[in-house]
Amino acid sequence: MTHKDKYRELCKHEKTIPIFSKDWWMDAVCGEDNWDVLIVEKGGEIVASMPIYIKRKCGLKYITQPKLTQTNGIHIRYPKNQKYEKRLSYEKELMNEIIDQIEQMGIAYYQQCFHYSVTNWLPFYWRGFEQTTRYTYVIEDLSDLDLVSSGFSKVVRKNIRKAEQMANVYTSNDIEKFYEMNTKTFQRQGLKPTYKLDFLKTLDKYCEKNNSRKILFAEDEKGNIHTSSYIVWDDKSIYQLMSGTDPKFRNSEFKTLLIWEALKFAHQTNKRFDFEGSMIEGIEEFFRKFGAVQKPYFAISKAFRYKPLFNIYKSLR
Numbered sequence: 001m002t003h004k005d006k007y008r009e010l011c012k013h014e015k016t017i018p019i020f021s022k023d024w025w026m027d028a029v030c031g032e033d034n035w036d037v038l039i040v041e042k043g044g045e046i047v048a049s050m051p052i053y054i055k056r057k058c059g060l061k062y063i064t065q066p067k068l069t070q071t072n073g074i075h076i077r078y079p080k081n082q083k084y085e086k087r088l089s090y091e092k093e094l095m096n097e098i099i100d101q102i103e104q105m106g107i108a109y110y111q112q113c114f115h116y117s118v119t120n121w122l123p124f125y126w127r128g129f130e131q132t133t134r135y136t137y138v139i140e141d142l143s144d145l146d147l148v149s150s151g152f153s154k155v156v157r158k159n160i161r162k163a164e165q166m167a168n169v170y171t172s173n174d175i176e177k178f179y180e181m182n183t184k185t186f187q188r189q190g191l192k193p194t195y196k197l198d199f200l201k202t203l204d205k206y207c208e209k210n211n212s213r214k215i216l217f218a219e220d221e222k223g224n225i226h227t228s229s230y231i232v233w234d235d236k237s238i239y240q241l242m243s244g245t246d247p248k249f250r251n252s253e254f255k256t257l258l259i260w261e262a263l264k265f266a267h268q269t270n271k272r273f274d275f276e277g278s279m280i281e282g283i284e285e286f287f288r289k290f291g292a293v294q295k296p297y298f299a300i301s302k303a304f305r306y307k308p309l310f311n312i313y314k315s316l317r
Contacts, residue, residue: 008098010046014077017049018115019212019234021072026051027207029066029199033268038101040094048094050074052112060306062109063102067195068203068241070136071297073114074098088120095123108305116297129302135284136277137292138237142267149260151291159253159262167218167226167254169261175204178215181228181244188247207232213241216261218254226254231262238266239274259290 008023019025024037030053040048042252050073053066065072076094078087102110113134114121121131142148149157172178179197186193207213216229225247230242240262245255266273275287277295288294 003037003039006041006046007039007049007051010049015235016077017075017234018071018217018237019232019239021049021051021075021115022210022234023051024206024210025060025069026053026066026072028203029053029069034201035066038098040097043168046077048074048076048098050112051097054107056312061105061107061158062107062111063105064109065113067199070239071113071115073112073298074118074299075115076118090121092123092138096127099124099127099129103304109301109303111299111301114300116295118298121298121300124300124302129300131255132299132301133296134277134279136295136297137275137284137287137290138295139263139266139273139290139292142263143270143274145267148263148267148291153289153291156256156289159256160186163218163257167257168221169216169257170216172215172217173208175201175215177217177225178228178230178242178244181217181246182230182242183244184246185244188250214262216258218258220249220252220254224249226252227258229255229258230263231265233269233271236271237274238262238269240276249259263290 004023011017011023023037034055035051035053038052039046041316051067052063053072055062055064074095076091080092091192110129116136116138121129125131139148143144152160179193179200183193204213211233213230213232216231217225218227219225225246227245228243229240231239232239240259243255243258245252263273273292275290275292277287278284
């Protein structure tokens, strides 16, 4: 079996692998032939894995983050009841084996974002990699919705109550309608979408096949769609992957209501909720008002060749 074949088998039963590192997600956002996986095995079992998106440009091969993929770095399976000191030593050993494999690939540049559960990147630092801290916001426990809502800001609670009296919230499989709403958000900012409709349709088909997505819309009494939300999930978390708002209704409270609906869905499925936080100040403030906890995660990178060129590339991402 190839590394990818072994990894596909692992993804079938390993519930701690986040959705963005699942084999089917990588198929969707990279194309089946454009990704691979680095693995470390002990006793015939995979104990560390790292799916990688491999791109080629101007004759150079490099590893980078796929579109709409928040994190997909290293995943480690730990022995039960492992002491903390042993855990750090174990991480160092496995990370160094993964780094050895990266360096043997002959790539020009490496860049990946690790899941926030990875809090130790020292082995990468010792091998010359760099790190930029990014943030997401997470509500870990949604078992008590009253307790969760008590953590909302007064403005959020007020906006939810107001929107509940005015909005019709429904789910739909209409990915083209969602893309239309999503595109309007980019247009309002004078930007082009970072992905095309065909890409989104492909991703949506994979998510639907794996029962891992819900598309929400909120419209007023006249049938005007104010906002939409695309959420995805794995065995542990629900993620606010994308959203879209009609600029004509930008000041509508319906967007806040859709977050609340997504949180109620997370409560029903016994999962935590990841807002997929943004480094944009206004978006960060909006998420923070839901009482979510800030979670730092690492963007790890290293230029093996043509460092000035890739410093420019990194600054544009």
